[in-house]
Amino acid sequence: MPPKREPDRITDLSRLKAFTNPLRMQLYRLLYAAGSATASQLAEQVDQAPSLVSYHLRKLAEHGFVAEASGRSADGRERWWQVASEEGWGFSGSDFADTPEGAAAVGAVTRGILDTRVAQYRAYLDQTSAWGREWTDASFSSESLLDLTPDELAEMSRELEALTRRWRERGRAARAAGDTENREHVSVHLYGFPFRP
Numbered sequence: 001m002p003p004k005r006e007p008d009r010i011t012d013l014s015r016l017k018a019f020t021n022p023l024r025m026q027l028y029r030l031l032y033a034a035g036s037a038t039a040s041q042l043a044e045q046v047d048q049a050p051s052l053v054s055y056h057l058r059k060l061a062e063h064g065f066v067a068e069a070s071g072r073s074a075d076g077r078e079r080w081w082q083v084a085s086e087e088g089w090g091f092s093g094s095d096f097a098d099t100p101e102g103a104a105a106v107g108a109v110t111r112g113i114l115d116t117r118v119a120q121y122r123a124y125l126d127q128t129s130a131w132g133r134e135w136t137d138a139s140f141s142s143e144s145l146l147d148l149t150p151d152e153l154a155e156m157s158r159e160l161e162a163l164t165r166r167w168r169e170r171g172r173a174a175r176a177a178g179d180t181e182n183r184e185h186v187s188v189h190l191y192g193f194p195f196r197p
Contacts, residue, residue: 008064008084010091013102018063020108023048024056025116028065028083033185036069036082057081065089086172117189124187135184153192160190 010016019025027042034041039054046053060066061081069080093110096102128136148156174183 007087008089010089011095013096013105015063016091016109017105020105022112024060025112027056031081032083036080038078038080120187
């Protein structure tokens with residue numbers, strides 16, 4: 001049985017604050033999906049100058065989120081980048097709640113994540129007809145209203161993480177085996193939070 005891989009857990013405020021910049025969040029997500037890319041390639045996707053993108057990639061590298069992709073450059077002039085961990089990263093808001101600066105960083109990063117996810121889903125909705133019936137029929141959006149305790153919500157979160165991890169590994173294994181036909185990046189957004197009507 002392979003070792004259980006977990007996302008990099010951020011517990012240092014300076015690392016978390018690296019993602020308060022929306023462009024860094026966007027670059028990280030694009031790089032994660034691409035596997036590896038140059039600053040010039042990423043700059044085209046975000047409509048920014050390559051020098052600005054390079055600056056932000058270096059900042060992400062300083063905090064251990066991205067690294068140079070070795071062996072990709074044909075002539076050594078172009079730097080290729082990749083995410084440092086295939087499992088991504090995560091954080092617990094309670095790790096930063098004891099200071100106003102920490103709470104503000106959590107709020108900024110969490111809102112940035114939400115903004116990025118909403119933009120990604122809106123882009124999909126705008127392009128639905130281009131994906132064809134097979135993909136639009138397979139796509140889903142759902143909301144469930146449940147009555148849970150904090151412990152039950154935490155248990156459900158762990159179960160969903162295990163489920164998505166299983167599907168992530170299945171997709172990686174298929175790509176590694178050369179099974180790429182009709183295989184696309186798929187974004188799954190699940191939220192679970194308390195509310196009072």
